[in-house]
Amino acid sequence: MSVKEQLFKECQLYVEKREQTIREIMASNKKALLSETKSSAGDKHETGRAMLQLEMEKASQQIAVVQQMKEVLHRVKTTESSEVVRLGSLVQTDKARYYLTISIGPVSVNDETYFVISSSSPIGKLLLGKQVKDVIQFNGQQIKITQID
Structure with missing residues (x-):
């Protein structure tokens, strides 16, 4: 396997791990959001829900970044070389x-x-x-x- 192919594989692993971590965080937050029950603490409950919502939005943005990374990797040709620096060089x-x-x-x-x-x-x-x-x-x-x- 060429150095370029090894580096490309590292990129793929990085993206897969990052996506898996984000999805686990989203699942955990979703579970926490569903299990939050209205308590007598009222404001504390609402603050907790708001914080979880913010975390979910942040994770959604991170998933969008991971998708962009996947699209870039999809365009990379590891077997081609060029005399000019370009994506995949x-x-x-x-x-x-x-x-x-x-x-x-x-x-x-x-x-x-x-x-x-x-x-x-x-x-x-x-x-x-x-x-x-x-x-x-x-x-x-x-x-x-x-x-x-």
Whole structure:
């Protein structure tokens, strides 16, 4: 399995775990919401329900983000390479290695660290459309692209 395929698999696992966690939180909140019974505490009951509703809304927004991540991953072609940095590119620079898919942070493959970033992240935007030997400016540093897979 290529490094690119391993990184892609890590992205898929990340999204699956995140979705599962959010769905578990939603189920737990739903159960808590249904089991809340009107008590003599009145205001305390209403506050509890309102807090659970807010948590449910927050979880729904997080599910939407996970769906967007899934859509991005669906568009990535792990077997294609390009001479220009694009979604799914594995970019080697003189400073670090980047994989442009979704933002999950640093991932280690074969004792090498790769920064798995979104193409809409600040450095992702700078890398898009660039070629080998191109130089970008990021955080006051010059970064030279040495390889694109």
